[in-house]
Amino acid sequence: MLRKLYVIAILGMGIAMMYACSKNQEDEVPANLNVAFKIPANFPVPAYNFDENKLTNPGFALGKKLFYEARLSADKSISCGSCHQQFAAFANLDHKVSHGVANCQGKRNAPPLFNLVWQKAFFWDGGVKNLETSPLNAIADTCEMRTDIATVIAFLKSTAPYPDLFKSAFGTEEINSQLILKSLAQFMGVMVSGNAKYDQVMRKENAAAFTSSELAGYNLFKARCVSCHAEPFFTDFSYRSNGLDLQSADEGRSHITGSATDFGKFRVPTLRNIEYTSPYMHDGRFYSLDEALEHYNTGVKPAANLDPLLKNGIPLSTLEKEQIKAFLKTLTDHEFIKNTLFSES
Amino acid sequence: MACLCPIILLSSCKKSNDDIAPDTKSGFTIEFENQVSGSPLTLNTVTYKNANGDDFKINVFKYYISNIKLSKADGSTYAIPESYFLIDASKSELTNISLKDVPTGDYTKIEYTIGVDYARNFAGAQTGALDPVNGMFWTWNSGYIFVKLEGTSPQSKATGNALTFHIGGLVDPNNTIRTFATDINAANPLRIRTDKKPNMHFIVNAAALFTGKTNISFGTLNFTMGGANSVLVADNYANGMFRLDHIHN
Numbered sequence: 001m002l003r004k005l006y007v008i009a010i011l012g013m014g015i016a017m018m019y020a021c022s023k024n025q026e027d028e029v030p031a032n033l034n035v036a037f038k039i040p041a042n043f044p045v046p047a048y049n050f051d052e053n054k055l056t057n058p059g060f061a062l063g064k065k066l067f068y069e070a071r072l073s074a075d076k077s078i079s080c081g082s083c084h085q086q087f088a089a090f091a092n093l094d095h096k097v098s099h100g101v102a103n104c105q106g107k108r109n110a111p112p113l114f115n116l117v118w119q120k121a122f123f124w125d126g127g128v129k130n131l132e133t134s135p136l137n138a139i140a141d142t143c144e145m146r147t148d149i150a151t152v153i154a155f156l157k158s159t160a161p162y163p164d165l166f167k168s169a170f171g172t173e174e175i176n177s178q179l180i181l182k183s184l185a186q187f188m189g190v191m192v193s194g195n196a197k198y199d200q201v202m203r204k205e206n207a208a209a210f211t212s213s214e215l216a217g218y219n220l221f222k223a224r225c226v227s228c229h230a231e232p233f234f235t236d237f238s239y240r241s242n243g244l245d246l247q248s249a250d251e252g253r254s255h256i257t258g259s260a261t262d263f264g265k266f267r268v269p270t271l272r273n274i275e276y277t278s279p280y281m282h283d284g285r286f287y288s289l290d291e292a293l294e295h296y297n298t299g300v301k302p303a304a305n306l307d308p309l310l311k312n313g314i315p316l317s318t319l320e321k322e323q324i325k326a327f328l329k330t331l332t333d334h335e336f337i338k339n340t341l342f343s344e345s
Numbered sequence: 346m347a348c349l350c351p352i353i354l355l356s357s358c359k360k361s362n363d364d365i366a367p368d369t370k371s372g373f374t375i376e377f378e379n380q381v382s383g384s385p386l387t388l389n390t391v392t393y394k395n396a397n398g399d400d401f402k403i404n405v406f407k408y409y410i411s412n413i414k415l416s417k418a419d420g421s422t423y424a425i426p427e428s429y430f431l432i433d434a435s436k437s438e439l440t441n442i443s444l445k446d447v448p449t450g451d452y453t454k455i456e457y458t459i460g461v462d463y464a465r466n467f468a469g470a471q472t473g474a475l476d477p478v479n480g481m482f483w484t485w486n487s488g489y490i491f492v493k494l495e496g497t498s499p500q501s502k503a504t505g506n507a508l509t510f511h512i513g514g515l516v517d518p519n520n521t522i523r524t525f526a527t528d529i530n531a532a533n534p535l536r537i538r539t540d541k542k543p544n545m546h547f548i549v550n551a552a553a554l555f556t557g558k559t560n561i562s563f564g565t566l567n568f569t570m571g572g573a574n575s576v577l578v579a580d581n582y583a584n585g586m587f588r589l590d591h592i593h594n
Binding site for chain 2: 052141181
């Protein structure tokens with residue numbers, strides 16, 4: 001049934017024509033490829049669809065070029081891709097928190113980017129409610145790109161080949177915030193990670209099977225972790241305190257809701273591709289999975305808003321930690337991390 | 346066929362009561378005349394007094410009007426689709442708005458949202474009045490700034506004696522969406538005709554942000570961007586900010 005929901009953007013003859021036109025420009029999408037948004041069979045219907053933002057090769061290609069365009073930032077040094085690196089599943093490897101323009105250090109760890117169309121709120125505190133408007137936050141943040149959308153528009157209007165790229169993407173020479181954001185949403189929305197070993201096992205594809213250690217880890221995971229890290233996204237998208245500190249230094253979700261009961265709560269992060277998204281937690285305090293698991297084993301502090309499920313931590317033996325780690329590594333989607341469709345040209 | 350009959354009956358009824366041809370459309374305009382407690386609003390230079398007696402100047406005064414709805418004396422209503430307007434005191438062309446394709450008739454009530462309805466705050470990238478380029482969209486906590494007033498007051502303890510009132514927020518208990526409604530004198534209703542586009546003239550009192558339900562003292566409140574203090578201000582301006590002055594039919 002879900003397979004029938006595959007949404008495939010079929011782009012007919014237009015593609016050949018487009019590539020004829022842009023031959024001398026940087027090709028963001030291989031000429032023989034149709035950019036498509038596919039829903040993995042074990043995923044539900046997404047929250048964001050492309051009904052009002054028709055997915056096209058040139059729209060996607062423009063979004064990708066903008067994603068990797070450092071000249072959009074105040075000192076022309078930082079692009080979206082600076083803190084969202086493909087080899088880290090579009091998180092920021094080895095950086096506890098984002099480093100923005102003038103090497104300004106931000107407050108929080110850059111989250112990985114994939115499966116965003118299933119997400120209804122963005123950033124660690126869930127402050128942004130639509131995929132399309134999520135880039136505005138990084139553009140404006142004084143510790144990220146430190147600019148504003150009007151400056152970005154002026155730059156793109158006066159910088160080749162952008163006017164041509166907007167024309168091929170949207171059929172108009174006009175460059176406005178809506179078209180910038182829609183093209184970025186096309187690029188980010190297509191970033192689906194749903195072909196890890198775990199997915200293949202779930203879909204019974206390619207005779208994929210867990211090893212005994214992975215299976216033991218999966219069973220432990222289902223018993224002790226899944227109430228927050230729910231399948232198939234390995235997050236239930238809720239906001240919780242996992243007791244990192246007695247008194248959180250970051251107000252977290254309460255910055256958005258103004259509610260004291262949300263103080264120190266953050267969105268439960270996905271565990272997909274976690275092998276490559278170190279460091280972990282909203283402030284990137286843990287560099288290894290061992291440290292993260294040990295936190296649940298012995299480190300949970302009785303913070304004021306500690307999630308009741310973590311009242312007693314999650315006791316794990318050394319063997320159990322190894323088994324859970326083995327399972328977590330089945331969530332790595334090598335195809336996604338290496339897919340040149342998403343790579344900087 | 347059977348179901349068509351009542352409609353025919355209905356329209357023939359109307360025709361006899363009203364000399365306006367059915368199904369015709371026209372337009373009207375609304376002028377928002379920005380004032381401060383009865384004086385014309387002049388940005389940057391003129392000093393005003395709030396109800397608390399504090400002196401202040403205004404540098405920025407911008408606000409959204411949306412979801413305009415007109416009612417007739419018989420209770421029937423017409424919601425003007427896609428009616429989103431940003432009024433900006435610094436741009437005279439943005440203090441006059443033009444409404445098109447409104448069914449002709451005599452309207453005796455107008456209502457609108459001060460701000461932007463809940464759904465549109467989260468509906469993705471917008472253009473026109475709702476374009477984030479207008480500086481009325483919070484990037485870190487999605488949603489529009491419904492009313493923005495910036496200025497200075499000697500009573501403000503903020504840097505540069507600044508006043509920063511960015512009113513917005515959509516989630517209870519700090520929801521600041523407010524609806525304004527006013528009856529139109531039945532003796533001089535809003536008469537929309539194919540050959541006549543009336544003009545409604547509203548007086549907008551910027552000082553209404555600071556009085557009404559709660560007198561604001563700039564010594565204690567000079568900065569709000571959403572939250573409980575924004576609710577205080579929204580409750581003030583909900584009824585006091587707009588006044589229908591007259592209609593040119």
